[in-house]
Amino acid sequence: MRDGAERMEQMDALRALHAARRADDVVITSMGAARDWMVLGAGPLDLPLVPSSMGTAPTIGLGLALAQPARRVIVVNGDGAMLMNLGSLVTITAAAPANLILILADNGVYEVTDAQPTPGSPGARADGTSVDFEAIARACGFRSVFHFRDAERWATDVVRVLDATGPTFVLLDVGSVPGSTGPRSPGPAAARAVELRRQLSAAAKLPGPTHP
Amino acid sequence: MFTGDEMAALCTAMGVTHVVSVADSTIGPWHPAIERTDGLRLVRVCREGEAWAVAAGLYLGGATPLVMIQCTGLFESGDALRNILHDWKLPIFSVIGYRSYLNQTTLPGDTCLVFTEPVLDAWRIEYRLITAPAQRDEILAHYMACRDASKPGAALIAEGKA
Ligand SMILES: Cc1ncc(C[n+]2csc(CCOP(=O)(O)OP(=O)(O)O)c2C)c(N)n1
Numbered sequence A: 001m002r003d004g005a006e007r008m009e010q011m012d013a014l015r016a017l018h019a020a021r022r023a024d025d026v027v028i029t030s031m032g033a034a035r036d037w038m039v040l041g042a043g044p045l046d047l048p049l050v051p052s053s054m055g056t057a058p059t060i061g062l063g064l065a066l067a068q069p070a071r072r073v074i075v076v077n078g079d080g081a082m083l084m085n086l087g088s089l090v091t092i093t094a095a096a097p098a099n100l101i102l103i104l105a106d107n108g109v110y111e112v113t114d115a116q117p118t119p120g121s122p123g124a125r126a127d128g129t130s131v132d133f134e135a136i137a138r139a140c141g142f143r144s145v146f147h148f149r150d151a152e153r154w155a156t157d158v159v160r161v162l163d164a165t166g167p168t169f170v171l172l173d174v175g176s177v178p179g180s181t182g183p184r185s186p187g188p189a190a191a192r193a194v195e196l197r198r199q200l201s202a203a204a205k206l207p208g209p210t211h212p
Numbered sequence B: 001m002f003t004g005d006e007m008a009a010l011c012t013a014m015g016v017t018h019v020v021s022v023a024d025s026t027i028g029p030w031h032p033a034i035e036r037t038d039g040l041r042l043v044r045v046c047r048e049g050e051a052w053a054v055a056a057g058l059y060l061g062g063a064t065p066l067v068m069i070q071c072t073g074l075f076e077s078g079d080a081l082r083n084i085l086h087d088w089k090l091p092i093f094s095v096i097g098y099r100s101y102l103n104q105t106t107l108p109g110d111t112c113l114v115f116t117e118p119v120l121d122a123w124r125i126e127y128r129l130i131t132a133p134a135q136r137d138e139i140l141a142h143y144m145a146c147r148d149a150s151k152p153g154a155a156l157i158a159e160g161k162a
Helices: A010-020 A031-040 A057-067 A079-084 A088-095 A133-140 A151-163 A189-204 B004-014 B028-035 B048-060 B071-076 B078-087 B112-122 B133-149
Strands: A026-029 A073-078 A100-106 A144-148 A168-175 B018-021 B041-044 B065-070 B093-098 B127-130 B153-158
Touching (some): A010 A073, A010 A100, A010 A151, A010 A168, A026 A031, A026 A057, A031 A073, A057 A073, A057 A100, A079 A100, A088 A133, A133 A168, A144 A151, A189 B048, B004 B028, B004 B133, B018 B028, B028 B041, B048 B065, B048 B071, B065 B071, B071 B078, B071 B093, B093 B112, B093 B133, B112 B153, B133 B153
Parallel strands (some): A026 A073, A100 A168, B018 B065, B127 B153
């Protein structure tokens, strides 16, 4: 997240993803992304991670990707949550599931708690630089790494990006929306978990495509 | 207390598909046997808080994960464990190494002995303390009981040196 640089609206970015995802993909979203994803409409295999433990979305995605190798698992994470569990990038590339796509919606702030700057963004760093998540992802060994600054390019490329051989890391520079609130739970977590496991277990028994 | 082959056989008897783990000097030597056992996959995580999340994803995806960590890792797992075991109510079973329980020669006065069991109680994880090899079947019985009741549980395995 570079201060003053061009940023796409998170809602536009998610709208492009929403249009490009397949019905058999699992999409896990956290914090502001979960809020916006539920506005766009979460599918039956999606996991808006509310309530959550901050930082766990990528590794929940890793577990799902390992258990369900024949489907794509897409995680949309915030930069605050990513920084809280940076080692998960190494955990993911150690296991290296080809079907995992980690999208980082980098707005530079903890948006849902009133937009305080994260330690990775220029506003909170002594030298005013920003942490380079793209370089971090490459250094950790993601097989495919992408960085998008504007919504049109992202919308044009999203299908190709989702089809790349994973583990895939996608950095999206997004703006934050002042005054926005946190996500609300769409229903009792335990019942949603039971239902998701039931759906995925049932679907796993069907012959399906195997992703690279 | 147990060899790697014994732990791998136990995992197989439990129906475990993935062991999610960080090593210590007791658990680490089990890893090679787990890795070479058909039907078992070892998933190495960087910190134990991640182990619960990986296990959660595996469980939601239809697999049968086991978290295998030292009690120090239990201490650092708090928020992830709270969310996964209690908010989402996922019945994840764990094997937790109880550091210094059998001897304190490497770490005299190890505070793991003070905090491990109260922390397990605080997190409402029903555990069985395993201090002798003869209790191996107790682990399996506790696992089966937890699985049938769809609730989390742990085997707390006494360790020697840190
Ligand atoms: C362990 C922990 N520490 C602090 C919080 C408080 N908190 C809730 S949301 C949030 C910010 C999330 O930021 P980010 O992941 O970047 O998502 P965004 O809000 O920008 O969408 C924080 C700090 C928390 N929920 N958990």
